[in-house]
Amino acid sequence: MTDPCFMDTPDDLRRYTLSELTGLCSALRTYLIDHVSAHGGHFSSSLGVVELTVALHYVFDTPEDKIVWDVGHQAYAHKLLTGRGPLFHTNRLLDGISGFPCRSESDFDAFGTGHSSTSLSAVLGMACAARLQGNNTRKHIAVIGDGAMTAGQAFEALNNAGYENADMLVILNDNNMSIDANTGALQHYLSELTTGKQYNNLKSRIKKMLSPDDATGPAVMLYKLEKILKGGLLRYSNLFEALSIRYFGPIDGHDLKKLTRILEKLKHIPGPKLLHCVTEKGRGFAPAMEHKAQWHATSAFDKHTGIRTGTGNATTFQEVFGNTLIELAGNNPRIVAISPAMLSGSALSRMKREMPDRVFDTGITEQHAVTFAAGLATDGLLPFCTIYSTFLQRAYDQVIHDVALQQLDVVFCIDRAGVVGPDGPTHHGAFDIAYLRCIPGITGAAPMDLEDLRNLLFTVQAGKSMGPFAIRYPKAAGNGNTLPPGFRELECGKGRRIRSGKDIAILSLGAVGQYVQEACAVLEKEHLDIAHYDLRFFKPLDDVLLHGVSRQFSTLVTIEDGCINGGVGSAVLEFIAEHGYQVRVKRLGLPDTFATQGTQQQLHALYGYDQQAIITLVRSLANDIHRHKPADEHQAPGFTGNITLV
Numbered sequence: 135m136t137d138p139c140f141m142d143t144p145d146d147l148r149r150y151t152l153s154e155l156t157g158l159c160s161a162l163r164t165y166l167i168d169h170v171s172a173h174g175g176h177f178s179s180s181l182g183v184v185e186l187t188v189a190l191h192y193v194f195d196t197p198e199d200k201i202v203w204d205v206g207h208q209a210y211a212h213k214l215l216t217g218r219g220p221l222f223h224t225n226r227l228l229d230g231i232s233g234f235p236c237r238s239e240s241d242f243d244a245f246g247t248g249h250s251s252t253s254l255s256a257v258l259g260m261a262c263a264a265r266l267q268g269n270n271t272r273k274h275i276a277v278i279g280d281g282a283m284t285a286g287q288a289f290e291a292l293n294n295a296g297y298e299n300a301d302m303l304v305i306l307n308d309n310n311m312s313i314d315a316n317t318g319a320l321q322h323y324l325s326e327l328t329t330g331k332q333y334n335n336l337k338s339r340i341k342k343m344l345s346p347d348d349a350t351g352p353a354v355m356l357y358k359l360e361k362i363l364k365g366g367l368l369r370y371s372n373l374f375e376a377l378s379i380r381y382f383g384p385i386d387g388h389d390l391k392k393l394t395r396i397l398e399k400l401k402h403i404p405g406p407k408l409l410h411c412v413t414e415k416g417r418g419f420a421p422a423m424e425h426k427a428q429w430h431a432t433s434a435f436d437k438h439t440g441i442r443t444g445t446g447n448a449t450t451f452q453e454v455f456g457n458t459l460i461e462l463a464g465n466n467p468r469i470v471a472i473s474p475a476m477l478s479g480s481a482l483s484r485m486k487r488e489m490p491d492r493v494f495d496t497g498i499t500e501q502h503a504v505t506f507a508a509g510l511a512t513d514g515l516l517p518f519c520t521i522y523s524t525f526l527q528r529a530y531d532q533v534i535h536d537v538a539l540q541q542l543d544v545v546f547c548i549d550r551a552g553v554v555g556p557d558g559p560t561h562h563g564a565f566d567i568a569y570l571r572c573i574p575g576i577t578g579a580a581p582m583d584l585e586d587l588r589n590l591l592f593t594v595q596a597g598k599s600m601g602p603f604a605i606r607y608p609k610a611a612g613n614g615n616t617l618p619p620g621f622r623e624l625e626c627g628k629g630r631r632i633r634s635g636k637d638i639a640i641l642s643l644g645a646v647g648q649y650v651q652e653a654c655a656v657l658e659k660e661h662l663d664i665a666h667y668d669l670r671f672f673k674p675l676d677d678v679l680l681h682g683v684s685r686q687f688s689t690l691v692t693i694e695d696g697c698i699n700g701g702v703g704s705a706v707l708e709f710i711a712e713h714g715y716q717v718r719v720k721r722l723g724l725p726d727t728f729a730t731q732g733t734q735q736q737l738h739a740l741y742g743y744d745q746q747a748i749i750t751l752v753r754s755l756a757n758d759i760h761r762h763k764p765a766d767e768h769q770a771p772g773f774t775g776n777i778t779l780v
């Protein structure tokens with residue numbers, strides 16, 4: 135079905151009148167509300183940049199000119215105007231189009247995004263490449279939000295851009311929001327720029343005095359005066375100007391006429407420049423304008439009432455994490471929590487309300503957040519540094535150099551571990567087991583269920599110095615809503631037997647152990663006697679458990695919600711090789727590819743580690759065992775190890 139706002143290319147809109155462009159903006163908003171209310175997805179950021187998107191495609195010659203959308207969660211209107219309209223019903227679905235800009239999807243997507251604050255670096259790279267290749271006409275535009283601007287990488291790029299003097303335009307889309315309210319001194323600074331009375335008053339007085347056609351006499355004087363004042367006032371009081379980036383604005387980012395006019399001018403101004411646009415997140419949908427933090431991304435909802443439909447009520451790992459941390463912090467004054475701009479998603483908002491001084495939202499600053507945690511730990515505090523698995527990739531050196539090397543007591547609460555679903559390859563928590571496991575002195579755990587998560591959180595703060603300690607858990611409901619009160623201290627590096635058996639042993643890590651339980655129940659009915667062990671820790675491994683199963687079973691299956699290469703299954707293989715066991719090991723998890731988007735269940739099935747895949751694999755392994763063993767050898771040598779049973 136076609137829609138008035140679908141366009142193959144933005145060529146058509148370049149012929150539109152201002153009122154037609156305004157009509158197009160309304161059509162885009164209507165479509166966005168209709169689509170997201172039916173399917174869910176990122177929402178209010180796209181609503182906020184509708185005019186900006188139209189104006190950019192109107193003024194610039196895309197795709198020859200390059201636009202990079204920082205994070206990319208606000209690029210829905212851009213997609214609708216650049217050929218993706220007819221496919222938009224597949225947005226974020228398995229085999230559908232991506233929710234983020236994606237180079238393989240369209241020439242109009244100049245750079246793939248998903249993680250924040252990369253746009254300035256990418257655009258600067260493109261601008262320098264154009265210069266080197268003698269292309270003096272191409273334009274390079276980064277659209278970056280006030281939240282994304284808080285990241286170190288954005289400042290690294292500004293620093294470099296001012297020096298390189300390359301031809302690029304930064305659109306700073308300032309809506310005074312990150313996912314939650316934007317925090318930090320930069321936000322205060324931007325607000326001061328927006329409302330800064332001194333400079334704005336002066337500027338508008340000068341503007342009024344300057345008549346556009348009076349190019350002589352007092353007007354020239356005033357023009358020079360403005361330049362001097364701007365040079366002085368701006369150069370030394372404006373952050374961007376001080377870095378040799380020309381600053382323009384602030385302007386109303388919903389005023390199409392002003393936007394197109396200033397962009398047209400900026401197109402002809404060489405060198406690095408920044409246009410400060412003030413926009414409203416959620417513009418055009420009243421509930422999103424009122425409760426901004428709730429509408430960054432959403433599940434399906436009733437577009438008339440804003441009431442969400444079909445949200446489950448099963449307890450999630452996130453809820454248990456957030457509530458447990460408050461419970462523990464109530465008794466342990468050492469505990470503090472850190473989140474780089476993901477308070478709501480990480481279930482830390484309640485703790486922030488109840489214990490504001492003990493929760494730090496550091497902005498989109500994963501690197502800083504980790505080293506900041508290290509600093510807190512040097513003084514005896516116990517930081518729970520809560521970061522999504524995919525975003526912790528940003529802070530790898532800080533984990534190694536600032537925390538692990540100094541054996542500081544920092545707890546890494548690694549949320550969104552495993553596949554996350556519709557956000558897709560940019561956001562899956564695929565790699566953390568592999569990238570943490572090789573770091574000396576770190577402890578790594580993954581709870582199989584909610585009770586386990588509570589006990590791990592309790593254990594890590596119970597008294598002993600633990601050094602760096604990572605706990606990874608998925609974006610998922612756990613098993614059941616009722617949890618036993620109180621806590622139990624767990625032994626570090628010890629797994630547990632969930633069920634005994636004699637044919638094959640399955641070693642699971644984390645919540646996918648629940649699939650194993652379901653699979654074993656089915657297989658039992660087929661007289662397959664499968665043992666199931668929850669490894670619980672990916673580092674250190676439970677040597678006793680592994681010696682035991684390697685002696686008792688001829689076939690082991692490992693399963694994890696993470697990449698197979700370098701994951702816990704690989705750790706088990708290393709153990710087996712080192713100790714010279716002759717055991718067949720089949721590893722389940724994410725293959726050596728960037729996992730696609732889809733629901734978590736679809737992805738677990740697609741990559742072969744859901745309940746059904748386990749059943750199918752075990753049936754075939756059991757068949758193999760049966761075929762290859764002489765009748766009297768069916769019983770493996772007895773297990774003499776001492777497995778810790780819980």
Ligand SMILES: Cc1ncc(C[n+]2csc(CCOP(=O)(O)OP(=O)(O)O)c2C)c(N)n1
Binds near residue numbers: 248474
């Ligand atoms: C490295 C990284 N950390 C965290 C996030 C999660 N995240 C996505 S959007 C967002 C807020 C962005 O705010 P802003 O740039 O102001 O854009 P807005 O949504 O306000 O338009 C955050 C924290 C991310 N995508 N990448």
Ligand SMILES: CC(=O)[C@@H](O)[C@H](O)COP(=O)(O)O
Binds near residue numbers: 207
């Ligand atoms: C674009 C981005 O990075 C975030 O908006 C992310 O999609 C949030 O994911 P959750 O919805 O799982 O918190």
Ligand SMILES: [Mg+2]
Binds near residue numbers: 281282307308310
């Ligand atoms: Mg913002």
